Amino acid sequence: MSARVASRLVTALSVCAVVGCSAPAGKYFARRGADLADCVEASAGLGLGAYARVKATDYAVIGCGAALCGPLVGWRGRYVPPISEGVYGFPFGRNAEVEASFSAAFPPDYIVDTRGPCFTSRKYFRKPGPGGRIAEQFWFGVSLAALFHARLGFNPAELADFVVGWFGWDMWGDDDWPSEPKETPKEPPKGETKT
Ligand SMILES: [Ca+2]
Numbered sequence: 001m002s003a004r005v006a007s008r009l010v011t012a013l014s015v016c017a018v019v020g021c022s023a024p025a026g027k028y029f030a031r032r033g034a035d036l037a038d039c040v041e042a043s044a045g046l047g048l049g050a051y052a053r054v055k056a057t058d059y060a061v062i063g064c065g066a067a068l069c070g071p072l073v074g075w076r077g078r079y080v081p082p083i084s085e086g087v088y089g090f091p092f093g094r095n096a097e098v099e100a101s102f103s104a105a106f107p108p109d110y111i112v113d114t115r116g117p118c119f120t121s122r123k124y125f126r127k128p129g130p131g132g133r134i135a136e137q138f139w140f141g142v143s144l145a146a147l148f149h150a151r152l153g154f155n156p157a158e159l160a161d162f163v164v165g166w167f168g169w170d171m172w173g174d175d176d177w178p179s180e181p182k183e184t185p186k187e188p189p190k191g192e193t194k195t
Pocket of ligand 1: 035162172175
């Protein structure tokens, strides 16, 4: 590593520390790790039927076939990965994904419905974080089912949130999502007064 590169690296880390690391170090790095985890998804399991889909954001989706998939195991960061999903599509006509991430198949977590290749709507039964509803429009990925089901995805919008997060910008407002339940102050026993 040249002295010039090393100097730039030290400068960048210093800026990061001053600008972005106002939270305690452990919390700061935990947030960066959670942001990074949101960038990718991968799931696999059984897939009854035949189906294939390619997606380049919500505005370019082509699916073909139909399948019921599950049980599934997978990863999707703070977006909860499904344990089952129903999918069907007609190329350039319609594509739909119905996902459930818990044992009961209904209600599902959400329904993603694309008409034509680029008019996508999402109906939520369990809403993601505030920025997540914007960021999840930008998944790139593939989904295949033919007895075996596999799904892979990458989200550049979440990658952008990860990168700028080092400099103190929480682009999607998800650094503290899911939020922790607030503690309610305990009432003192009768006869005692608060000090
Ligand atoms: Ca973030």
